[in-house]
Amino acid sequence: MASNAAMADESTGNFNVTIKLTGQCEAVEVDGGSTALTEPSAAQDGNSITQGADINFGDHVAKAGANVIDGTSKGSTTSGIKVTCSKNMPFNIALESINKPGSTGEGLMKGVTTGNTDEIGYQLYKPTVSSAGSWQNTVTASTDYSDANKWGKDSNALSLYGKGYDAPMVIPVLARVPANSLDKYLDRYQDRVKVTLSW
Numbered sequence: 001m002a003s004n005a006a007m008a009d010e011s012t013g014n015f016n017v018t019i020k021l022t023g024q025c026e027a028v029e030v031d032g033g034s035t036a037l038t039e040p041s042a043a044q045d046g047n048s049i050t051q052g053a054d055i056n057f058g059d060h061v062a063k064a065g066a067n068v069i070d071g072t073s074k075g076s077t078t079s080g081i082k083v084t085c086s087k088n089m090p091f092n093i094a095l096e097s098i099n100k101p102g103s104t105g106e107g108l109m110k111g112v113t114t115g116n117t118d119e120i121g122y123q124l125y126k127p128t129v130s131s132a133g134s135w136q137n138t139v140t141a142s143t144d145y146s147d148a149n150k151w152g153k154d155s156n157a158l159s160l161y162g163k164g165y166d167a168p169m170v171i172p173v174l175a176r177v178p179a180n181s182l183d184k185y186l187d188r189y190q191d192r193v194k195v196t197l198s199w
Contacts, residue, residue, distance in 0.1 A: 023089030025162065028197035030081055053081050053195070055175045057122075066182040072141050073172045081171040081195060085162025088135040091199040093160070093171065094153035095124050098192040105152030107175070109189035118184040124193070125174040126151040126158050135161045141172045153196065 030053045055071040085091050097107035105124035111117075126149050128142040137160055142149065150156050151173070163169055
């Protein structure tokens with residue numbers, strides 16, 4: 001039986017108390033992306049067919065010698081591609097045209113009228129990222145339409161870090177139609193873009 005007498009010797013050691021947090025990305029939300037390949041009415045303009053991440057280059061005269069046309073997400077900073085990831089969790093967003101699959105972010109808008117075989121090409125571009133490589137990274141619309149800033153998939157995907165679950169990150173998409181691309185059949189031209197989130 002143990003005695004209440006004072007102990008003459010002691011031995012000490014340590015143990016750890018630990019927790020490991022693993023990161024995850026809950027979802028990617030893309031406002032917009034209507035499946036309808038039709039001419040939107042005036043009432044629809046500003047509705048689902050042109051909201052969120054959708055890019056609407058607007059109305060232009062079909063003619064030779066047209067200038068470059070730039071576009072950005074219809075939703076700007078309030079809607080578009082929304083991602084929620086654990087703080088400092090690295091993730092990638094890849095974009096790929098449905099009409100012209102590939103890794104470079106090059107897309108192809110096709111006419112919605114039956115029998116129209118004309119097509120209009122475009123290129124997707126990444127937004128500007130500040131504080132890259134950190135959960136404090138922020139994204140804003142860019143004016144960098146260089147080859148190095150093309151947004152596609154694989155090595156051309158956009159790499160960011162999660163900012164936590166307080167609010168989703170809103171990520172704008174930019175696009176450009178090259179000059180001399182509008183001498184085409186009168187029609188609405190449209191493509192869909194696949195958005196893939198990986199972490």
